[in-house]
Amino acid sequence: xxxxxxxxxxxxxxxxxxxxxxxxxxxxxxxxxxxxxxxxxxxxxxxxxxxxxxxxxxxxxxxxxxxxxxxxxxxxxxxxxxxxxxxxxxxxxxxxxxxxxxxxxxxxxxxxxxxxxxxxxxxxxxxxxxxxxxxxxxxxxxxxxxxxxxxxxxxxxxxxxxxxxxxxxxxxxxxxxxxxxxxxxxxxxxxxxxxxxxxxxxxxxxxxxxxxxxxxxxxxxxxxxxxxxxx
Numbered sequence: 001x002x003x004x005x006x007x008x009x010x011x012x013x014x015x016x017x018x019x020x021x022x023x024x025x026x027x028x029x030x031x032x033x034x035x036x037x038x039x040x041x042x043x044x045x046x047x048x049x050x051x052x053x054x055x056x057x058x059x060x061x062x063x064x065x066x067x068x069x070x071x072x073x074x075x076x077x078x079x080x081x082x083x084x085x086x087x088x089x090x091x092x093x094x095x096x097x098x099x100x101x102x103x104x105x106x107x108x109x110x111x112x113x114x115x116x117x118x119x120x121x122x123x124x125x126x127x128x129x130x131x132x133x134x135x136x137x138x139x140x141x142x143x144x145x146x147x148x149x150x151x152x153x154x155x156x157x158x159x160x161x162x163x164x165x166x167x168x169x170x171x172x173x174x175x176x177x178x179x180x181x182x183x184x185x186x187x188x189x190x191x192x193x194x195x196x197x198x199x200x201x202x203x204x205x206x207x208x209x210x211x212x213x214x215x216x217x218x219x220x221x222x223x224x225x226x227x228x229x230x231x
Contacts, residue, residue: 003110004103006142007124007132013038014047016091020055023047023090036123036130037094043123043130045094052093054085061085100125101134107142110134158184161213165189168207175204182208187215194224 013036014023026035027049034048054060061081087093099113100123110122114136124132162184169175169182181192189208195201201219208217 001107001142001146002103003101003105003107003122003124003132003134006107006138006145007103007134008138009132011036011123011130011133013130014090015039016044016089016094018090019088020052020090020093021088024052027052034121036098036133037090038130041129043098043100043125043128045090045096046098046123047090047094048120051084051095054081056086098123102126103131107139111139114139158186161187161189161211164211165208165214168211169204172204172207175200175207187213189214189217191217191219191221193221195219195221196224 012026012030012032014026016037016039023035027033034046036043037045037047083092099117099119101110101113103124103126105124113122114120121133121135123130124134162182165182165184183190183192189211191204191208195204201221205217205219208214
């Protein structure tokens, strides 16, 4: 799946000249945690709840630093913090460096970008213009849709399911389950034989569960014996 498959296409946005109060109202009434900033159809920034935490109006602007920490805080940082907490227009508080994607971006890449940059959403652009937004919630919705959509191959008979389970197990380079005995009855997969560690056993079970057509996996294997007993 790609960004265009899960993105929210109708994005609430604000302009650089909107006021901080207007942004706060939009976040509250729309039930969102951030809003893109658009100027002439072009994305120029984004304002999130995090940008509104330190504000003079609610008495959270002042950062209480110890005297020695103040010695290591340069004037540029202090000036920037002052603007962020006292400015009345969006252009002065918005985050200008925005992580963006295109509609063709794979969801795996988007998930990696959210995790790496510790953000909750990414705007989707087409030719530099905002066409949507993908949030963590959109990724979860995509996951739910993918799991709910029956695959055509899921109707395979037990023999085909068994072959695919064996192939899945053998494809795990760190796994010793390639020679496991597998039986399949009505989509119920049963694993027989031995396993080398609880971690590998769980991973192998998950691999089997992800094979199309598998209803349930029952693992009857026992822990592999060593010269000193069982590992």
